[in-house]
Amino acid sequence: MSAQGSSVEQLPNGSGAAALLAAGVASFTLAVLAIAADQIAWVKSAMIFYKPTGPLSGVTTSAIVVWLVAWLVLEARWRKKTVALGRICTAALVLMALGLLLTFPPLADLF
């Protein structure tokens, strides 16, 4: 086995997968929270963490908290493991794409 091959083997891919999937989860969460704050009155008022910025403050802060918690939990579980990277990368990219699409107002207004 080459030196490069053994360095890959020595470093599990779990940390990378955790970071990637957490980012996908955060993107999707942000879009869902934005839709909820736009459509549901009580969510809208609950998301006002800082009045001058309005519900955007709560939507983004909550998404950041979800992101960091997801990242910490996944990192703790996968740090020393080699995981099925292909499936996790696909899931993360799908979640990121949904985040991009669902923040687009004409699509968000369908809900």
Place this chain on the structure above:
Amino acid sequence: MEMTARELWTALHGMGFGALYLLACSGAIVEFWRRYAPAAATPATTGDERFLRIYFAVLAALAWLAVLTGTYIVYPWYRAAPPPGTTDLSGFPQRLLMASPSTIGWHSLGMEWKEHVAWLVPISTTMTTAVFFRYGRRLKDLAPLRNAILWMLLGSFFAAGVAGFFGAMLNKHAPVQGGTTIHFAGGEKP
């Protein structure tokens, strides 16, 4: 030559952090692909890796500075509600845009998309930076991870482009104005 404090913050947010992010992100995508693709003609050296680590960290910092200044400094001025009876809406950009059918779309589509999609940028850029710090040159051998973070960077670039485009157009149609006037220089008499 004068600028108001609000104009200065808006320029710092959009041009100082946002536009610089877009410029730097396009460079990061090209450099990342050039050095870490499986068939890279010029593989990354230790020096390249050190440089790219600093580059990605600066990129993530720019993304955070852009969204934080936008959300917590400029956006409150944009969405400020005018006192009852106000007829001059020039100091209230959101209301100014919403007052005309020809400009309301800049708010209902432009700002509504921009204010949310922009936050995907620091998330994906911070993730990319963290993965790069962790794996560095080893990403060359981790194809799915390398390709996924490249796609995340492209998504981030797209999101920043959307935010930048609408930011520029919103400020063209209803500029954020007001605050303390800052005097830069006096001009010559014609």
